[in-house]
């Protein structure tokens with residue numbers, strides 16, 4: 001199988017976390033987005049949480065207006081976030097769980113258990129030209145539910161894969177690979193993310209039907225030691241190596 005090109009979405013939430021630790025404007029996540037673009041990112045991802053613990057409303061407005069790269073807005077499935085998404089019309093929106101009851105036991109969004117709530121929301125966003133994805137566990141039941149409610153994209157949760165080691169990690173990787181193949185078989189674009197680092201990215205990047213990885217915390221952490229551009233460039237190089 002010929003692997004499709006693999007995009008890197010750089011999540012800048014934790015630039016805002018550091019800014020918010022002191023208030024004020026520094027470090028500016030929009031500046032980080034410009035640097036990410038210069039370092040070879042294909043998109044910028046930002047999660048506007050209901051409690052605004054990192055990214056703020058004005059960050060989203062500035063990102064939507066000032067950056068050239070496609071913006072992927074991560075958001076809870078609430079009326080407030082839906083209104084914000086429809087106002088800014090980002091290139092993409094990824095629906096993520098924020099409350100316990102919205103999650104599966106592992107941590108992805110429980111799409112199968114909330115189809116009635118999610119379907120109209122997805123319809124409105126897709127109708128506004130936003131590419132909507134569902135952040136789910138690599139579970140065929142959740143993929144089928146995402147397809148059933150009209151989401152064109154799924155993002156597979158790599159948290160458990162990154163946390164485990166040895167056989168447990170291998171088992172989780174196999175689940176992710178099987179889910180990515182299932183996504184392709186039922187016509188869903190497949191993304192992945194959460195917790196990825198230099199040590200864990202390659203096996204995920206090597207999955208041929210994977211179209212995008214969204215990576216943030218590790219890149220911002222590594223930026224302390226090597227700079228943000230260098231951390232992104234190295235991640236991009238590892239992804240490209242895995243794809244060869």
Ligand code: PXP
Pocket residue numbers: 011013047074094096135155192193194195196214215216217218
């Ligand atoms: N994808 C989704 C849907 C997420 O919620 C997050 C975390 O905000 C990420 C990717 C990136 O995870 P990390 O910051 O651990 O790389």
